[in-house]
Amino acid sequence: MLLSLVISDQVAAQTDFTVERTENIIEISADGNDYRLEICIPEMIRVRMAGINGFQPPEDWMVTMRSWPSVKYTFSENDSACFIETERLKVIVTKSPFHVSFYNSAGKILNSDIDEKSSMQYADENPICTKMLLAGEHFFGFGERMDFIDQLGKRVELNVGRGRGYSHEVGAYNILESNYSPIPFFMSTRGYGIFFHNAWKTTWDMGNTSAGRYTFSAGGGELDYYFILGPALTDIIEKYTALTGTTPLLPRYAMGLHVGTYSGGTWCYEHLTSQEYVVELARTFRRLGIPLDILHLDSTWRIFGKISGKGGTSFEWRMPGFPDPQALFDSLYAQDINAVGLHIRPRIDNGNFRNLRDQAQEAGVTYPENGEPGELINYFEDDAVDWWWENGLKPLAEMGCKFVKIDEGSAFGHKANESDMAGPQGEDIGKLHNLFPVAYARAPYKKFQEYTGVRGMNHAREGYAGIQRYPFIFAGDWPSEWQYFAPVIRGGINISLSGVGAWTHCMGGFEHVADPELYIRWCQFGMFSPIAMLFGMEHPHYKEPWNYGEEALQIFTRYDKLRYRLIPYLYSNFYQMYLTGKPVMQALVLQYPDDRNTYSIDDQYFFGDDFLVCPVTVKAAKTRALYLPKGVWYDYFTGEKTEGGRYINVTTPLDKLPLYVKAGAIIPMQPDMNYVGEKPLDLVTLDIYPAGTSSFGLYDDDGLSLEYKNGNYAITRITCTGKDKATEIVINTPEGNYRVPERSWLMKIHAADKPEKVSVNNIRAEESEGQWSYDEEGILWVGIGADISLPVTVIIDHE
Numbered sequence: 001m002l003l004s005l006v007i008s009d010q011v012a013a014q015t016d017f018t019v020e021r022t023e024n025i026i027e028i029s030a031d032g033n034d035y036r037l038e039i040c041i042p043e044m045i046r047v048r049m050a051g052i053n054g055f056q057p058p059e060d061w062m063v064t065m066r067s068w069p070s071v072k073y074t075f076s077e078n079d080s081a082c083f084i085e086t087e088r089l090k091v092i093v094t095k096s097p098f099h100v101s102f103y104n105s106a107g108k109i110l111n112s113d114i115d116e117k118s119s120m121q122y123a124d125e126n127p128i129c130t131k132m133l134l135a136g137e138h139f140f141g142f143g144e145r146m147d148f149i150d151q152l153g154k155r156v157e158l159n160v161g162r163g164r165g166y167s168h169e170v171g172a173y174n175i176l177e178s179n180y181s182p183i184p185f186f187m188s189t190r191g192y193g194i195f196f197h198n199a200w201k202t203t204w205d206m207g208n209t210s211a212g213r214y215t216f217s218a219g220g221g222e223l224d225y226y227f228i229l230g231p232a233l234t235d236i237i238e239k240y241t242a243l244t245g246t247t248p249l250l251p252r253y254a255m256g257l258h259v260g261t262y263s264g265g266t267w268c269y270e271h272l273t274s275q276e277y278v279v280e281l282a283r284t285f286r287r288l289g290i291p292l293d294i295l296h297l298d299s300t301w302r303i304f305g306k307i308s309g310k311g312g313t314s315f316e317w318r319m320p321g322f323p324d325p326q327a328l329f330d331s332l333y334a335q336d337i338n339a340v341g342l343h344i345r346p347r348i349d350n351g352n353f354r355n356l357r358d359q360a361q362e363a364g365v366t367y368p369e370n371g372e373p374g375e376l377i378n379y380f381e382d383d384a385v386d387w388w389w390e391n392g393l394k395p396l397a398e399m400g401c402k403f404v405k406i407d408e409g410s411a412f413g414h415k416a417n418e419s420d421m422a423g424p425q426g427e428d429i430g431k432l433h434n435l436f437p438v439a440y441a442r443a444p445y446k447k448f449q450e451y452t453g454v455r456g457m458n459h460a461r462e463g464y465a466g467i468q469r470y471p472f473i474f475a476g477d478w479p480s481e482w483q484y485f486a487p488v489i490r491g492g493i494n495i496s497l498s499g500v501g502a503w504t505h506c507m508g509g510f511e512h513v514a515d516p517e518l519y520i521r522w523c524q525f526g527m528f529s530p531i532a533m534l535f536g537m538e539h540p541h542y543k544e545p546w547n548y549g550e551e552a553l554q555i556f557t558r559y560d561k562l563r564y565r566l567i568p569y570l571y572s573n574f575y576q577m578y579l580t581g582k583p584v585m586q587a588l589v590l591q592y593p594d595d596r597n598t599y600s601i602d603d604q605y606f607f608g609d610d611f612l613v614c615p616v617t618v619k620a621a622k623t624r625a626l627y628l629p630k631g632v633w634y635d636y637f638t639g640e641k642t643e644g645g646r647y648i649n650v651t652t653p654l655d656k657l658p659l660y661v662k663a664g665a666i667i668p669m670q671p672d673m674n675y676v677g678e679k680p681l682d683l684v685t686l687d688i689y690p691a692g693t694s695s696f697g698l699y700d701d702d703g704l705s706l707e708y709k710n711g712n713y714a715i716t717r718i719t720c721t722g723k724d725k726a727t728e729i730v731i732n733t734p735e736g737n738y739r740v741p742e743r744s745w746l747m748k749i750h751a752a753d754k755p756e757k758v759s760v761n762n763i764r765a766e767e768s769e770g771q772w773s774y775d776e777e778g779i780l781w782v783g784i785g786a787d788i789s790l791p792v793t794v795i796i797d798h799e
Helices: 232-243 275-288 325-334 356-363 381-401 436-452 481-494 517-526 551-566 567-580
Strands: 018-024 025-030 031-041 044-049 076-077 082-083 090-096 098-104 109-112 120-123 126-134 139-143 155-158 182-188 192-196 203-206 211-216 223-229 256-262 292-298 337-342 403-406 456-461 532-534 606-607 612-613 623-628 632-635 641-644 646-651 657-660 668-671 683-688 695-700 713-725 727-729 744-750 757-760 763-765 772-776 779-784 792-797
Touching: 018 436, 025 082, 031 098, 044 120, 098 223, 109 126, 109 192, 109 532, 120 223, 126 223, 139 155, 155 182, 182 203, 182 232, 192 211, 192 232, 192 356, 223 232, 232 567, 256 275, 275 292, 275 325, 325 337, 325 381, 337 381, 356 381, 381 436, 403 436, 436 456, 481 517, 481 606, 517 532, 517 551, 551 567, 612 683, 668 695, 668 713, 727 744, 744 792, 757 779, 779 792
Parallel strands: 256 292, 256 532, 292 337, 337 403, 403 456, 683 744
Antiparallel strands: 018 025, 025 031, 031 044, 044 223, 076 082, 082 090, 090 098, 098 109, 120 126, 126 211, 139 182, 155 203, 182 192, 192 223, 203 211, 606 612, 612 657, 623 646, 632 641, 632 657, 668 683, 695 713, 713 727, 727 792, 744 779, 757 763, 757 792, 772 779
16 A cells, blocks of 8 residues: 555545546546646656646746656555655645645655645636645745745745835835845755746745645746655755756856946946046956956946936947947956956847837837837847847957846836836736746857857846856845845855855945945955855945955955865866756755754855855954854864854954864865966865765866866866774876866865874875975875876875
8 A cells, every 4th residue: 555544434436536647647637627747757746737728838938847758656546535656755636625745755744735625726817825834844945035044934925026115225125025036946844845837926925824834826827836855955956956957067267256347437427437447447456466357347338228228228338438349358358357248238228329229129129018119128039139139249249248247137027227117018927027037147148158159157136947047146236234244145045045056246235335344244255155246336435345445455355365266166066066956055954954953044154065154244243153063163264173063152353254164074276366277277285174984076177168068077086084093085086078187286184183104105205305294283284296197095194
């Protein structure tokens, strides 16, 4: 028998209950409704209830996996229920009232509809699903939420847009309403996730109205969700991103610092913009030795449109500030900036010389508004995107523009920031509004990638399910005030829990002049974010570090240099994110889901698998309390060793970001560089914290092309194993088709005491000859020359 389940004898056999099975799909008719269960993989089942117009056709924006291989399962039924079993899941479909329950293979209940006729329904054609809220459940995900990490007991509305109110303070700056990138997906601590496959505005009552149930509903569309078994949260994210797409690799230089500029003049100071300002900005970074790779020119590089003003994109350079844009690009690339980009908005407008709005409307490539040609490019249609590229972006790409920062992804059907236009309206807009930022991001990402032949890259402010395929996304326009610093951290943790891992924010805040202390603290966090981006708008006090005093400049430079040294570690973690969806920025609950202390921690996170980052978010704080999960932890800057499983209180001098490393970590580092590619990676330092058995896969490829998707990469597996009184470290031969350049290795091993003997490939290394050394801080240094072919085995004996 599938499960030991007691079903009431009073449930009568259903005369109108029918089942038809075709391969992985089970069609059910019950109580006058049509349902469809699709077994995607043994751990994932799609559940659908047809609306008044039947089942909806496939869509192209959220889900990328639409066909599945055959899955082995068993099916049986009796008068009361149907029983479906895969090797990982057991599903019971109760016939009257119709509801679905999910169990793991051991028979433990994971999730169930409420035992009522209304568990799945359409109310005024709007889908609603109500489920039991089981004991011990906590909920994580929902996109870039700035309010809470654990959404148990909360009511959440997901619809792309900024908060709205009569002033910015209770509108755009409202952390409770912020919806720059909502994702209709969550994970439960019971070991499952649900992706509500619906593009309309959705509402989630996660036990707010009733402690024993939760509901999710939409303003239209189909009742259609994917149930995803973990049981680990990382397993759920892996399956969700297999469904909606993983994050492709960015160019390696995208791991470096990104800087945005208003070219010397933001709003109301546009007349001050100049290409000389931009060139000098890059020159200053280089002169001060502040590593930098990517520069983008924000809105004021172009004239504002004749019709929509700041809200439209004319694609015409502002004069007289930019008399020779080609020379601007040439000058920046001559300074070894790896990529230069430009800011755009989705509304197209007329300029002084090119009436692109008129041309676009005549060509029929704008989305209609009120029955007339509109001003938003119809990014849903390939022909429109082709026209937009040829007439708008391609001329810029020919000068040297390599990417765009796309703003106002919420403008479809909503009023934009700097425009009185509300965009398209009508019956279809509700189902397209949330998909628009995905289509908008896809267009330039694909076009630049096709044109340049290298990996695409976006700066996108808004997103929805699937946005991770067109990286990256940034956190929007949060002011440089202490009250918004912690919510931005929370937003990064939440969006990473939602399958979107290539994320960033404006270091120091975007609007207003930052308090220098806030600026320093925010930039420390920024350097340990998946993408590091510096940008702000207040004139003339922009966000460059020299504007905040000598101390800020020194601290900023120190952390920027540290980030660049960590690029081999960071890039390897980005590759793992591409493979599995596991984010670079990880909530503590992701690694420690059984530790209830992690459920509400929203101001600490993992950077990759091994760094625990604990930003200081309180002004003038001399200390902060932080939580160390079970295990042994090292203060990264002092080397102090601490036992976890408890809260600790640490001092927080301004120049120190509380940063801990997990025992067992192996962290590859590169030499100092002012930009990615400045030097060959011919020396890798391995920062090793021995504990039990651990490993790290150092990822290498050409850093630029799409050949990694064809297997042209290599992974060098480094292992560390404790054996009695000895430690064995092995650098294995790289595996893969990419030829790794010859390199030397320097091991930095955090040892408890000075070893008695060190051997390399069974040959004793001599301290007297400088082959190894042990310093007063308890660090053992072992050098491995480039003339030693891999694999290399180092054994450290302590007696």
